[in-house]
Amino acid sequence: MSESRNVSYSFLGPTGTFTEAALAQVVEARGTSWRAVNNVGEAFDDVVSGRSVAAMIAIENSVDGGVSATQDALASVPDLRIIGEYLVPVNFVLVARPGTVLADVKTINAHPVAYAQCRRWLESNLPHHGHLPASSNVAAAASLFESGQADAAIAPPGIEKHHDVVVLARSIGDNANAVTRFVLVSRTIAVPPRTGADKTSLIVELPEDRSGALLEMLEQFATRGVNLSLIQSRPIGDALGRYRFVIDADGHIHDERVADALLGLRRFSPGVIFLGSYPRADKQPIQFTSRYNDDVFIGARDWLRGLLGEPEA
Structure with missing residues (x-):
């Protein structure tokens, strides 16, 4: 345990956030020190400086899409x-100071993303409320006692275990199936072994603003049978018209089809950042047609070596 106490992981705090809940899923982080930070930049600084071995960061929400602050920081x-x-x-949940009832609520403190995801409930139940932005969902609840400017706050379920608040309403999100995807970011260079249910994340800059440039980038994946589960421009x-694309590709860099796509990307643009495989x-195996199996790519290279009079690999 003494070694574990010297290992630290960073997460967007304070205690009780969804990010902390994500970090709780990491087996290696159990029994170690956890550092609550205020923003993505501080979390990455912890990793770069060595204060933490890794940081848990939100990167995508099923309702709002990619988290731009994380994507830009990774770039x-x-x-x-x-x-x-x-x-x-x-x-x-909607929480307030003890003694408050729903009819008392005129102003709500909430993180902008959480606020957007509860808009329909708020418009239906509190149509004349005002909104004060908060830095995090937990900070929204804490602010009820710090500034007193808001009558209520949008916060994660279970917040009443950490702060002396009462729950005025539960399950106020507009989408009951909303999910946030978090990633654990490190300076580790070693790529985790492939499992058959893998994802490869990249950031790719278009080399120039011209007709067909985006299509050429996408063709690097399409012609090798690599499906993209996320593509978002930033x-x-x-200069105007200059974009980079955050990409999640199905598969692992040790898969021949993915590796070949990366080679094509690198020829297409020098601005390719490999974020990891x-x-x-969800542990769902990647599906692809047999013509993109590893042995097909290996066989094609061996065929070319034979034409050149070179021995097979």
Whole structure:
């Protein structure tokens, strides 16, 4: 245990956040020190500086899509790798100071993402409320006692275990099946072994703003039978019309079809960032047609070596 106490993991705090719930799924993190941080930049700084061996970060929500702050940070901080992904069901409760009832609520403190995911419930039950943004869902509840500006807060279920609040309403999220995807980010260079149910994450810059450039990038995957489960554009920021794409590809870098696609990407654009290959959280095996099996790619290379008079690998 003495070694475990010297190992630290970072997560977006404070205690009680969905990010902490994701970190609780990491077997290696159990019995270690956990550092609550305020934002993605601070979490990555912990990893880069060595204060933490890894950081748990939200990267995608099933309702709102990709988390732009995480995607932009991954593009700008070098030598980071995603070593695992974790899914957390997301729902919310409306809480207030003891003695408050729903009719008293005029102003609500909430993280903007949580607020957006509860909009229909709020419009139906509190149509004339005001909104004060919070830095996190847990911070929204804590602010009820710190500033007193809000009458209620949107927070994660179970928040009453950490703060002296009463729950005015439960399950107020608009989508009962909402899920947030979190990734564990480290400076570990070693790629986890492939399992057959893997995902590869990349950031790719279009080399130039011209007709057909995006199609050429996508063809690197399509012609090798690699499905994309996420593709989202983010502005590079140096000029209008310049974009990078955050991509999740089905498969592992040790799969021949994925490796060949990466080679094609690198020829297409020098701005390719490999974020990692890691097991899918849902453990669903990747489906693809037999013409993209490893032995097909290996056989094609051996055929070319034979034409060149070279021995097979």
